[in-house]
Amino acid sequence: MSERTTSSSWALGIVQALEMGGVDCRAIFPELGLNYSDLENPDARFAQDDMTRLWQRAVAISGNPAIGLNMAKVIRPASFHVVGYALMSSASLREGLARLVRYQRIIAEGADLSFTQTAKGYELVLAIHGDRLPPARQSAEASMAYALAFCRWISGRMIQPRQVLFQGSPPDDIEPFQQVFQAPLSFNSSHYALLFEPADMEAPLPTANHSLAQLHDRFAGEYLTRFSESRVTHQTRQVLCRLLPQGEPKRERVAQTLLVSQRTLQRRLQEEGTSFQQLLDDTRRELAEQYLQQPSLTLLEASYLLGFADPSNFFRAFRRWFGVTPSDYRAAHLQGIKADKASV
Structure with missing residues (x-):
């Protein structure tokens, strides 16, 4: 299966956030087999898995499970x-966030x-996927x-979401x-999301420039065209994630959604080192x-969300x-959380 990747620009932001939290990333990178100068x-x-290992090491070193929030700084x-x-x-945050969704693969394929x-x-929903390691x-x-x-x-405004949703249990702190x-925080949700007030999303942006927006659209489009290694794999995975709660997706339905024939879909997936059945699994x-x-x-709900009728x-x-x-x-996972809390 094609390996998901993260752009050096996003990785650099993560490293800056970790270093702000007292983590020496120059020392960690060689340990993880990474080149700091690539940033x-x-x-x-x-x-993607290397970024997961970086997060894990940073949390272990800093003792701060909330270190990711430094990205806001x-x-x-x-x-x-x-x-x-x-x-x-963009003319507004509504238009800008739509662009973010359209081009986000440039930033990181794992999202x-x-x-x-x-x-x-307006709801901005985020899902993070790992490769061999859970994100x-x-x-x-x-x-x-x-x-x-x-x-x-x-926007130049202190935007306050209506609600912020998180998967996983609430943090100790x-x-x-x-x-x-x-904003109101909700944990143990089915997905990560920011829920925004319509007025905040539709207000004009002080940085709006239609000509520049068109120019950046062209740059982003050209980059996506060049960066096409795992394009079909990524698109197919996105469609599968959307369709699974409705039942097991059939190759014909996915191909129709992607506007290609079943044969073309299978050929392109094979070129990228996978198959439809492997990707579904x-x-x-x-x-x-x-x-x-x-x-x-519940386990029954999880089963149906994954498209299993039985x-x-x-x-x-x-x-x-x-x-x-x-x-x-699940029992082992909950036991591990308790053990982690007991050791803090």
Whole structure:
């Protein structure tokens, strides 16, 4: 399967946030087999799993599980690569965040974004995926903190979301989260999201420039065209994530959604080192790991969210993936959380 990657510009923002928290990333990079000087190379990419290991080491060294929130303090358009400038020149945050969703693969392939208007307001939904390693929750928290801080920075207003949703249990110390988001916080949610007031999203931006927005769109589009190694794999995974709660997605349905034939879809996936069935299995495995770490979700609900009509099929698949039953996996995870808290 094609390896997900993160842009050097986003990785540099993460490193700055970690160093602000007292972590010596110059020392950690060689330990992880990474080249610190690649952070200054705009075309360099870092493997998703390497970024996960970096988060894990940083939390262990700093003793601060909320260290990802430091991303709110390192605001600079370049962290979002060319996408940051496209967002700045947008007419409104609504238009800018739509651009962020369209081009976010440039920033990091391990994240899926959606931005929709609901009855409650505008919702920016984030999902972080790992490769061989489950993603660090700090990665999602950092992305949410940065997105909100960036919106505040370019709008010149102290935007306060209606609500901020987090997967996973509440942290022992909620104060850093309250300081950064300054909004109602909801944990053990089914997804990560920022829920915005419509007026905040639709107000004109002081940095708006239609001509520049068109120029940055062209730059971002050209970059995406060049950066096409795992394009079909990524797009297929996004479609699978959307369709799974409706039942097991069929190759024909996914191909139709991507506007290609089934044969073309299979050929392109093979060129990228995977297949439709393998990608479906990998996507389910990654999501299963995330769902079972959410105590609010029952095993039956997790089964249906993964597209299994028969829960027994989910249990068999889970044992094949992880060598244990879903119940045993969840119990071990909760026991690990308790052990971590006891050692702090």
